[in-house]
Amino acid sequence: MSDDAQEIIGDYKYGFHDPENSTIRFDKGLSEQVVxxxxxxxxxxxxxxxxxxxxxxxxxxxxxxxxxxxxLLNMIDFENVTYFLRSSDQTEKSxxxxxxxxxxxxxxxxxxxxxxxxxxxxxxxxxxxxxxxxIREDLEEQGVxxxxxxxxxxxxxxxVKKYFGTVIPHSDNKFSALNTAVWSGGSFLYIPKGxxxxxxxxxxxxxxxxxxxxxxxxxxxxxxxxxxxxxxGCTAPSYSxxxxxxxxxxxxxxDGAKIRYSTVQNWxxxxxxxxxxxxxxxxxxxxxxxxxNIGSKLTMKYPSVLLKGEGAHAEVISVAYxxxxxxxxxxxxxxxxxxxxxxxxxxxSISKGGGRSSYRGLLQxxxxxxxxxxxxxxxxxxxDEDSRSDTYPTMEIGNSTSDLEHEASVSKVSSDQLFxxxxxxxxxxxxxxxxxxxxFEPFTRELPMEYAVELNKLLELEMEGxxx
Amino acid sequence: MADEILRVEDLHVSVEGTPILKGLSLTIHRGxxxxxxxxNGAGKSTxxxxxxxxxxxxxxxxxxFFKGEPLEDLEVxxxxxxxxxxxxxxxxxxxxxxVGTFLKKSVASVRDDPPKxxxxxxxxxxxxxxxxxxxxxxxxxxxxxxxxxxxxxLEILQMLLLQPHLALLDETDSGLDIDALRIxxxxxxxxxxxxxxxxxxxxxRLLDLVKPHYVHAMIDGAIIRTGGPELALELEDRGYDWLExxx
Numbered sequence: 001m002s003d004d005a006q007e008i009i010g011d012y013k014y015g016f017h018d019p020e021n022s023t024i025r026f027d028k029g030l031s032e033q034v035v036x037x038x039x040x041x042x043x044x045x046x047x048x049x050x051x052x053x054x055x056x057x058x059x060x061x062x063x064x065x066x067x068x069x070x071x072l073l074n075m076i077d078f079e080n081v082t083y084f085l086r087s088s089d090q091t092e093k094s095x096x097x098x099x100x101x102x103x104x105x106x107x108x109x110x111x112x113x114x115x116x117x118x119x120x121x122x123x124x125x126x127x128x129x130x131x132x133x134x135i136r137e138d139l140e141e142q143g144v145x146x147x148x149x150x151x152x153x154x155x156x157x158x159x160v161k162k163y164f165g166t167v168i169p170h171s172d173n174k175f176s177a178l179n180t181a182v183w184s185g186g187s188f189l190y191i192p193k194g195x196x197x198x199x200x201x202x203x204x205x206x207x208x209x210x211x212x213x214x215x216x217x218x219x220x221x222x223x224x225x226x227x228x229x230x231x232x233g234c235t236a237p238s239y240s241x242x243x244x245x246x247x248x249x250x251x252x253x254x255d256g257a258k259i260r261y262s263t264v265q266n267w268x269x270x271x272x273x274x275x276x277x278x279x280x281x282x283x284x285x286x287x288x289x290x291x292x293n294i295g296s297k298l299t300m301k302y303p304s305v306l307l308k309g310e311g312a313h314a315e316v317i318s319v320a321y322x323x324x325x326x327x328x329x330x331x332x333x334x335x336x337x338x339x340x341x342x343x344x345x346x347x348x349s350i351s352k353g354g355g356r357s358s359y360r361g362l363l364q365x366x367x368x369x370x371x372x373x374x375x376x377x378x379x380x381x382x383x384d385e386d387s388r389s390d391t392y393p394t395m396e397i398g399n400s401t402s403d404l405e406h407e408a409s410v411s412k413v414s415s416d417q418l419f420x421x422x423x424x425x426x427x428x429x430x431x432x433x434x435x436x437x438x439x440f441e442p443f444t445r446e447l448p449m450e451y452a453v454e455l456n457k458l459l460e461l462e463m464e465g466x467x468x
Numbered sequence: 469m470a471d472e473i474l475r476v477e478d479l480h481v482s483v484e485g486t487p488i489l490k491g492l493s494l495t496i497h498r499g500x501x502x503x504x505x506x507x508n509g510a511g512k513s514t515x516x517x518x519x520x521x522x523x524x525x526x527x528x529x530x531x532x533f534f535k536g537e538p539l540e541d542l543e544v545x546x547x548x549x550x551x552x553x554x555x556x557x558x559x560x561x562x563x564x565x566x567v568g569t570f571l572k573k574s575v576a577s578v579r580d581d582p583p584k585x586x587x588x589x590x591x592x593x594x595x596x597x598x599x600x601x602x603x604x605x606x607x608x609x610x611x612x613x614x615x616x617x618x619x620x621x622l623e624i625l626q627m628l629l630l631q632p633h634l635a636l637l638d639e640t641d642s643g644l645d646i647d648a649l650r651i652x653x654x655x656x657x658x659x660x661x662x663x664x665x666x667x668x669x670x671x672x673r674l675l676d677l678v679k680p681h682y683v684h685a686m687i688d689g690a691i692i693r694t695g696g697p698e699l700a701l702e703l704e705d706r707g708y709d710w711l712e713x714x715x
Contacts, residue, residue: 414560415523415524416558416560417560417561417562419520419522419523419544419560420556420559420560420562421560421562422521422543422544422545422548423520423521423544423545423547423548423553423554423556424545424548424570424574424577424578424626424630425545425548425549425574425577425578425630426545426573426574426577427543427545428543428545430545430573430577431545434562434565434570434573435562435565437564437565438562438563438564438565438609439563439564440564441563441564441565441609442564
């Protein structure tokens with residue numbers, strides 16, 4: 001154990017469960033020892049430590065992806081990242097230290113004071129826990145388990161052990177290896193057989209986890225015939241001291257189950273957002289990813305569904321907004337591994353101010369999977385001459401009994417639309433905001449109301465100060 | 469004399485270097501309905517667009533005054549907020565933006581004391597009833613997949629709600645069947661009673677339903693003859709060639 005961690009463990013016994021009094025910070029950089037220390041600090045079972053170490057070794061050996069925006073990827077300095085951080089140090093994470101542009105956005109969005117307090121320090125950790133517990137009581141009556149991932153591992157190690165890493169093995173890619181090695185926080189959600197959770201489950205408590213690090217790990221299991229809508233994140237810019245966010249999200253929908261996973265993330269423009277999200281859908285199960293990406297320096301995220309059981313269905317609806325200095329490399333992957341499986345992919349992107357958005361999609365139908373149907377629609381809106389949009393669709397169709405459609409469009413805001421809206425009293429910025437919100441509407445209407453409203457406001461703010 | 473709303477003085481306008489309007493003058497007062505008739509390409513729509521402030525049109529000489537003030541420095545949306553309205557010949561579609569949201573925001577931008585909440589809904593419902601528009605319009609996307617008649621109705625609905633001081637109606641009658649034309653005309657008459665109204669049209673049939681005080685014949689970028697409603701009938705009957713001969 002490093003000296004640094006040793007010192008912290010001293011505090012840990014007293015302070016770990018009370019973040020108000022604890023400050024745990026590892027030295028920057030990653031080593032096998034750091035990985036072991038994280039696991040020890042969390043009092044994890046040996047098997048988890050072993051998985052972490054194995055993943056770390058794979059991460060070290062694994063080369064960087066040789067596709068995507070390699071020049072940006074290769075700028076990541078893994079030695080300059082803090083891999084574990086739990087800090088309540090108010091002077092360091094005080095509201096005053098939040099960059100002005102982010103603070104302004106918070107204020108103008110009217111983000112609940114609780115969240116502002118979280119950014120200011122620890123007060124809102126209390127607030128967010130309160131929200132969390134009120135939801136949890138409600139769900140417990142139905143036998144639902146909803147915990148942060150660390151607590152999930154402590155309280156339900158047998159379930160976690162059974163499913164952890166089964167959808168996304170640590171060796172899947174370099175960043176899933178990294179996440180598996182150093183993960184912290186995230187959600188653990190289990191829905192028992194036949195239980196339909198009517199209200200969306202909202203991961204407000206993740207705000208706590210965020211404080212600890214940027215490598216959250218989420219595992220959702222919907223048992224046979226159950227259903228759940230999980231909503232994660234908020235549209236406020238995620239204030240990040242570290243510049244690397246690399247999450248892993250695994251979803252398992254058993255026979256006849258339905259999972260919808262909705263998220264809208266807005267990262268500050270210094271963040272690498274490299275996330276692996278994948279689901280398995282068994283017989284007649286449905287998995288829906290509703291995924292919104294705003295901000296970051298580089299996002300690489302391709303929510304995937306493995307349609308493993310006959311009659312399974314996948315739905316991936318995503319939007320990406322690439323502003324100045326940003327590259328949104330997003331898309332979707334659906335693997336039709338069983339017959340009569342169906343999928344819909346709708347991807348919408350906006351590039352502005354020199355931003356770049358790329359759609360990268362994979363649609364696979366194995367030779368034995370007959371009678372599959374899939375529709376892929378990619379729409380890109382480019383707001384100015386400096387911006388860019390690319391589409392990289394891949395289709396591997398193994399039989400002739402499947403029916404596949406692919407549509408792609410690239411459009412610009414027309415001067416007719418602007419003139420029309422301005423003649424109705426909208427300034428050019430307001431007109432752009434309306435057009436952009438309209439373009440994202442097929443996505444926005446899928447979100448819970450408060451998220452939809454925030455997303456629209458956020459996009460309107462993005463249109464300000466940018467014309468002329 | 470009633471209040472002067474629009475005064476156009478010896479206006480010359482070019483589009484991409486090609487002169488379209490060549491010395492057009494026109495004054496409209498509150499409560500007046502003016503109709504401009506002319507062949508395709510005479511510059512009728514250019515006049516409407518340039519008054520509204522379309523950036524593609526360049527005023528090479530002449531002036532436009534709105535309620536006595538020169539217009540040149542006002543952007544399109546400022547003209548709208550000052551009380552100017554253009555009913556488009558081809559309104560643009562705004563996919564994903566619902567009519568209801570759009571109308572509410574537009575009214576809030578333009579009107580000095582916009583009705584809110586229930587008051588707005590009440591006004592909206594009343595206006596839609598007048599135009600025989602179904603509630604389902606409100607959840608559709610602005611002009612997206614609308615028929616020609618639906619687009620024109622939505623234009624007139626906006627005009628009723630925005631209560632402009634100057635209404636420019638660019639071929640609002642085209643593409644309307646007789647029932648729709650009657651409904652649209654009713655809407656125009658309601659607004660025209662208390663504002664200045666400029667109707668651009670090819671045909672007499674709208675002018676049977678909306679009685680103009682003045683009819684202007686436009687040829688090659690200028691008004692060459694002004695008369696009463698009888699001029700519209702004469703143009704419908706004789707065409708424009710005889711004017712060119714006498715001009």
